[in-house]
Amino acid sequence: MDSTVLLAVSLALLIHNGICQHYFLLRPIPSDSLPLVELKEDPDPIFDPKERDFNETELRSTLGDFDPRFLAVFPPNADGYDANDDFPDAQKPSGILPKEIRAVDFDAHSGKKLRASKKLKRRLQQWLWAYSFCPVVYTWTDLGARFWPRYVRAGSCLNKRSCSVPEGMQCRPSSSTHLAVLRWRCVQRRGGLKCAWIPVQYPIITDCKCSCAS
Structure with missing residues (x-):
């Protein structure tokens, strides 16, 4: 034969x-918090940071670690840039x-x-x-003007088809990490609105595995 x-x-x-x-x-444990749901923002521009609030030297000092593979101050998709180009080996x-x-x-x-x-x-x-094989597919996400850096390279699991024979299993998140970004936060206090940049943790998917539906 x-x-x-x-x-x-x-x-x-x-x-x-x-x-x-x-x-x-060993089935991976998908994270209930990934991918993140869209953040609901108050549209009132009074809560937006002003131009004077974007002192990059001060912001970088407050943020600390800045990994340009995952963080960008300006739109990184210009000139046909693909977020997956930074990690070609992760796609196979x-x-x-x-x-x-x-x-x-x-x-x-x-x-x-x-x-x-x-x-x-x-x-x-x-x-x-x-x-x-379940690769992590990366796309640059615009968090909006109330975050700095504004652009985060977030991962997702490719699910164009089942990853098993016979069909039934899907690529699901199996591990994640957190990136530190700054969040513009405003609170109403005596004397008026008080705003400041505060550090927050933004979770991103770092690995996907073929898993049965839970």
Whole structure:
């Protein structure tokens, strides 16, 4: 039996068995707070920072760490810039083949056992790894004039199709981190409105995994 037929038989048997393809046996825990819901802002311009409030030297000193890969003061999408260009390796599987995929049995069992060759097994493993891989897709998000830096490079999980065979599993957030940004906050006090830049933590997705629906 040639490799093409064996590939078809192997995949057909996997689908026929109705497995919820736990190629990754440890399911990630999606974060309930990601992606962030859109912030509701009071539209009254009285709560907006004025030009004099944007002293970049002072703002950078207040903020501390400024990572230009994830933060930008001015629109970074000009001239066709793609936020994913900074991390090209994150868009394809790399490194050591996951042990869950190495453990998948690709031998066909149809009356008698049809053993896959090492070459075919490797091809099937690479195909499964690429098919179930869940890259983080980055886009620059405009937080608005009441944040500094105004632009944050946020991640999301690609979900154009199911990441499993048979279908049913989806790419979901599995880990996140926080970026420090400054928030313009105004409160009404005696003597009038008091405003200041305050540091806040903005969560972003850093990793996605193929997971069954919760």
